[in-house]
Amino acid sequence: xxxxxxxxxxxxxxxxxxxxxxxxxxEITAGExxxxxxxxxxxxxxxxxxxxxxxxxxAGTITVCGVPVEEDHYREVRRLVGLVFQDTNDQLFMxxxxxxxxxGPANLGLKDEALDQRVDAALEVVSGTEFANRPPHHxxxxxxxxxxxxxxxxxxxxxxxxxxxxxxxxxxxRRELILTLADLSxxxxxxxxxxxxxxxxxxxxxxxxxxxxxxxxxxxDLLDTPDLLADNRLELPYGFDRSGGASGT
Numbered sequence: 507x508x509x510x511x512x513x514x515x516x517x518x519x520x521x522x523x524x525x526x527x528x529x530x531x532x533e534i535t536a537g538e539x540x541x542x543x544x545x546x547x548x549x550x551x552x553x554x555x556x557x558x559x560x561x562x563x564x565a566g567t568i569t570v571c572g573v574p575v576e577e578d579h580y581r582e583v584r585r586l587v588g589l590v591f592q593d594t595n596d597q598l599f600m601x602x603x604x605x606x607x608x609x610g611p612a613n614l615g616l617k618d619e620a621l622d623q624r625v626d627a628a629l630e631v632v633s634g635t636e637f638a639n640r641p642p643h644h645x646x647x648x649x650x651x652x653x654x655x656x657x658x659x660x661x662x663x664x665x666x667x668x669x670x671x672x673x674x675x676x677x678x679x680r681r682e683l684i685l686t687l688a689d690l691s692x693x694x695x696x697x698x699x700x701x702x703x704x705x706x707x708x709x710x711x712x713x714x715x716x717x718x719x720x721x722x723x724x725x726x727d728l729l730d731t732p733d734l735l736a737d738n739r740l741e742l743p744y745g746f747d748r749s750g751g752a753s754g755t
Contacts, residue, residue, distance in 0.1 A: 510536045511557070511665065511693065516566035518552060526552045528717040529566070536571075536664075539687075539694040541704035541725060544714035545739035550697045551592075553714070554667045557695075558587040571664050585614070588658030592670040594650040598642035603634065603653045606642060610661045628660035632686055648679020652686065665693045672700045701728070701740055713738050 516530040526549045534540055542550045555561040556568055559580045568575040575583050591597055600606040607625045616624055629635050632652040637645055642653060651671065658666065671687070672680045684707055687694065696708055704711050704725050711728060713721040715738050728735060735741060 510534065510571060511695075512567075512569045513553075513556075514567050516553070516556065516568065517564045518549075518556065518561060519564055526717050527556075527563070530714075530717070530719055532712060532719060532722075534693060534695070536693055537691065538710060539696065539708045541708035541711040542695055542697045542714060543699070543701070543704060543711055543738070543740055544720075548714040548738075549717040550714050551669055554589060554669060554695065554697055557665070557667055558584045558589055560589075585661055586663055587665045587667060588661055588663035590651075590654050590658050590666070590668045590671070592673055594642075594654040597654040597657050598650060601641060602639050603642055603645070603656070604629070604638040606653065607634075607638075607656045607660045610657060614661070624660050624662070628656040631659055631690075632656045633682070646679065647674050648676065648682055651675065651679070651683055655683075655686065659690075663692060665695070666690065667695045667697070669697045670700075671696060671698065672703050699740070701735075701742055702746055705729075713740070 511532070511534040513530055513532040516527050517525070518527040519525040530549070530553060542553065544550050552561065556563055557570060557575065559575050559577070570583055571586050573579050573582055573586060598606050600609060604625060607628050608621055611621055611624045629638050632655050634652050634656050637649055637653070642650060645653060668687070671683055675683065684703065687707055696704065698704060705728070708725050711723060711725040712719055713734070720738065721734055
């Protein structure tokens, strides 16, 4: 099924011997929006970097859209899985935003009108047409985040993985990004410490701690589990309106 993710027994250690993932099992259905929550060092970003082969597991298997995430399939997997890094400077390196958005599909062989159409479509999704010809370092934090998202969307992925999407954004930039993500129909994994974001955007939440999945619940249920939140260093901001929440997939 397009957009589906299946992770079984995933283990990973960094070269210094530090083991970060201790047998992660996770299945995600096509079209789901799932928050990956947990404290610093829980293994959230390490897990994400396995989904398109940036990191290779010490044990276990991953398939995305039925394709094994293995060296022989990396080219296909990296088209299927779009990863938006927390630091937008890792993705925005060309003289203009438009050139950044064109970089990936051009490397896939798109050119001329087909390339222009792909770039225009990605920029339109993120409301980025107005800054398409500007240098990335002239953008605001919210604009940079949307531009980085456009570089991924231009690859036409089945799965979007977003690492700390609201980090450093002001309220207006945060709202614009949430609205953009809510309109996307692809499978989404949102790695975040932002519990209100998870409640608003993701009907399902997976909590990681110590390199393991320790909870997998409807996000709305987290409001009624203060001990689970406290054990995993998650908290709602003071005065948060508990009447909101995510809907749909």
